[in-house]
Amino acid sequence: MLCPMSDTHLAQVNIGRIVAPLDSPELADFVAQQPEINALADRSPGFVWRLVDDGGKDATGIRPDGNDALLLINCSVWESVEALRNFTYHSDHLRLLGRRREWFRRMGEAHQAMWWIPAGHRPTVAEAMERVRMLREHGPGPQAFTFREPYPAPTGAAQL
Amino acid sequence: MTDEDSTFDVLGLLSDPVRRRLYRHVAAAPEEVGREAAAEAVGVSRSLAAFHLDKLVEAGLLAVSFRRLSGRAGPGAGRPAKLYRRAEGEHAVSLPPRSYDAAGRLLAEVLENAGLDRELQAAARTAGAAQPDARADDVEAVLRDRGYEPFWDGETLRLRNCPFHTLATEFPALICGMNLALIEGLAPEQWSPEMDPCPGGCCVALSKKKSH
Numbered sequence: 001m002l003c004p005m006s007d008t009h010l011a012q013v014n015i016g017r018i019v020a021p022l023d024s025p026e027l028a029d030f031v032a033q034q035p036e037i038n039a040l041a042d043r044s045p046g047f048v049w050r051l052v053d054d055g056g057k058d059a060t061g062i063r064p065d066g067n068d069a070l071l072l073i074n075c076s077v078w079e080s081v082e083a084l085r086n087f088t089y090h091s092d093h094l095r096l097l098g099r100r101r102e103w104f105r106r107m108g109e110a111h112q113a114m115w116w117i118p119a120g121h122r123p124t125v126a127e128a129m130e131r132v133r134m135l136r137e138h139g140p141g142p143q144a145f146t147f148r149e150p151y152p153a154p155t156g157a158a159q160l
Numbered sequence: 161m162t163d164e165d166s167t168f169d170v171l172g173l174l175s176d177p178v179r180r181r182l183y184r185h186v187a188a189a190p191e192e193v194g195r196e197a198a199a200e201a202v203g204v205s206r207s208l209a210a211f212h213l214d215k216l217v218e219a220g221l222l223a224v225s226f227r228r229l230s231g232r233a234g235p236g237a238g239r240p241a242k243l244y245r246r247a248e249g250e251h252a253v254s255l256p257p258r259s260y261d262a263a264g265r266l267l268a269e270v271l272e273n274a275g276l277d278r279e280l281q282a283a284a285r286t287a288g289a290a291q292p293d294a295r296a297d298d299v300e301a302v303l304r305d306r307g308y309e310p311f312w313d314g315e316t317l318r319l320r321n322c323p324f325h326t327l328a329t330e331f332p333a334l335i336c337g338m339n340l341a342l343i344e345g346l347a348p349e350q351w352s353p354e355m356d357p358c359p360g361g362c363c364v365a366l367s368k369k370k371s372h
Contacts, residue, residue: 089332094363095355098277098337106275148330 008153009048009119012084013075013128014112015064016104022060030103033096034058040092041076046083049122050076064125075128077117081150084114088147110135113144116153167253173219178204179212186213186222190311190320192243213244223247250326261326268331277334281341288345295348299366302346308362317351319362328363336363 020026038058041047051073053061064073078084087093113131117123135144142151174180181202186193193201199209216222226240252261271280288294293302300317303310309320322328328335336355343353343364356365 089336090357090359090363092355094332094336094357097333098281098340098355100333101275101277106273 006079007119008116009121010078010081010084010114010153011075011117011121011123011128011131012078012112012114013073013123013131015071015073015107015129015132016100016111017068017107018070018072018103019105021070027103029099030096031060034060037093037096041087044083044087044091046079047087048077048079048119050074051123051125051128062125064129073125073128075123075125077121077123080153081114081147085147110146112146114146114150115144116142116151164253164257167251170219170221170251171253173215173221176212178202178208179216182209182212183216183221186216186244187246188309188311188320189245190313190318192225192227192245194241194243198244210242217244217247220247220249221251264327265330268327268334272331272334277337280334280338284338284341285345288342288347291346294346297348299347299351303343306346313365315367316356317366318356318358319364320358322362332363340364 018027018030022031035057038050041050051059051062053059055061059073059075062073063069063071065071076084078087088097110132113128113135115131131144134141135146138144140146140149140151142154145151174183182198185198185201195206195210195213198213199206202209204212213222217224222244223246225243225245227243228238228240271277291302293305296302300310303317303319307321307323310317311320312318322339324335324339328339336357339362340353340355343366347353347366350369351366352369353364353366355363357363358365
């Protein structure tokens, strides 16, 4: 099948402030479901890559803000917005989303962002946080957007 | 012609009882339905079923695709069968005009922004349990009456239709969480509703609890 966009992938970040430390009883269910849900992501159609900490299993060991011990980050790469949407909202992952307020505080400002990257690129934590900042400061645009207002993959060589 | 006029035209087509039975059969079927099967289900001739099915397609209530049912291909495989499924899109009419969808969207947005998922889920669970037929043994009928269009997938009861589709698309975590809680309130003790999204349908599926 002709797939002109195959040299462009979608990067995604979301950050969330947990209601209590990861080893607290409040977070026990969330932590317990990490292996299963990450395995589901890894075998989902269109999945490319996800950020992991030094432990190599998930990203729960990473603190994107050194001053905030409760701020977690999720960052991954997908072939398309649809692939990411299917995993996020049309898979077992939805079960966790329904319980998000048991584990995460509501954030008053943007806490997620998507952007297009050249295939093979692996976003860094700093780069991902920068996209969240762009969304907070400028609203949705081709450089940082959300499910609600997705921007198409760039055509030609002008990327990033 | 106003939007309301065209909605009346579309829905008026369903005043014919045979047509309505055909529409309901196709809309509730887990998979696309051929003319033969639809005719048989409704108890009319194949040609009458074909006539009415195509009227429903013309009106945009059903959609069509062509596929060889036998799995054969190439010369001698015969013509591909015409298969019907419910069309995308929603038709609603309210007399006098009411806009509960607009109100629902606003309310959902406020709940989402306020992070009130758990409060909404608690209210939904209570509302489900307070229904007169809550916990009734025939969970399939209870869900059918509410438009979920349940169907059996082995031992699992899946739901072909999401009654909150538009809101669920816009606020999936919030609305699907609410829907799960509502069904938890409705369903009898021995059934466990779980998030198990089916493509194009509802996010919840029910299975019988294993007795220990």
